[in-house]
Amino acid sequence: MSHQSMVRTWLVNGFARSRSVALVGLAGHVVEVEADIGQSLPAFTIIGLPDQAVNESKERIRSAARHAGAALAPRKITVNLSPATLPKRGSHFDVAVVMAVLSAQGVVQVPPDTVFYAELGLDGSLRPVRGVLPAVLAAVRAGYPRVVVAEANRAEAELVAGADVSSAAHLSQLLVAHGADPTLLARATSSRARARRTAGTRRSRTERPCQTCGTWWGRSKGVKRSRSPPPVDIIS
Missing domain, CATH: 3.30.230.10 (Ribosomal Protein S5; domain 2)
Structure with a gap:
């Protein structure tokens, strides 16, 4: 149809x-x-x-x-x-x-x-x-x-x-x-494949690391994850 x-x-x-x-x-x-x-x-x-x-x-x-x-x-x-x-x-x-x-x-x-x-x-x-x-x-x-x-x-x-x-x-x-x-099956399969590709690339588009502390920030959800804190210079 x-x-x-x-x-x-x-x-x-x-x-x-x-x-x-x-x-x-x-x-x-x-x-x-x-x-x-x-x-x-x-x-x-x-x-x-x-x-x-x-x-x-x-x-x-x-x-x-x-x-x-x-x-x-x-x-x-x-x-x-x-x-x-x-x-x-x-x-x-x-x-x-x-x-x-x-x-x-x-x-x-x-x-x-x-x-x-x-x-x-x-x-x-x-x-x-x-x-x-x-x-x-x-x-x-x-x-x-x-x-x-x-x-x-x-x-x-x-x-x-x-x-x-x-x-x-x-x-x-x-x-x-x-x-x-019958083309419904092909269209649905293509749609699911696009959804998987989108999910795999979503973080690269929405997250950015802080250049100072290494914390990853998202545009809408705040902190995603944190790296190890940067080394601190100790002045004797």
Whole structure:
């Protein structure tokens, strides 16, 4: 999908679903994640009894989607976690939410028999979470055998008989696997490489040693580190 076609999808209303699992103790319940793209001022709302970790996912999702090359639409985004009476706790809803939103934008296609269970980093990486075993077991028993987890959780998820487990290290890989523009993967890889190069050269641009005492100073954070103090001449 070209950038122009992605932009055009933002100009129409969109609705899509994905699925995750809510844990209440060790009991898992499949949750439908509904995403709606509205024609109004930009906003991002999550409803359906989310806890603080779920509410904070909005910022993780925005940043992760941008680093994956598929920024969220500048529209009103409403996400409903159904059933609304079931408490939703934890960061493992991140991937299900971003997949539902990007499916509503027309960027990806989410299969109806797939459950997503992983946290997102700001850089788009998929991070492991707790509770994978009971969550995958609940998904399979509910008729959702396909499960997507972080790579670090794959071995645990594969312990469940009947589970068709797939994993990814980065959101861009997951998007491409679900029908997004294949160039997203190359762009995301290039972006991460630039970030690493920038981090490696940041100190040389922002730190300067004091010519008198040898202390390293940063432009905004003050003292970075100190060298040994200069020798002092003792006058006898």
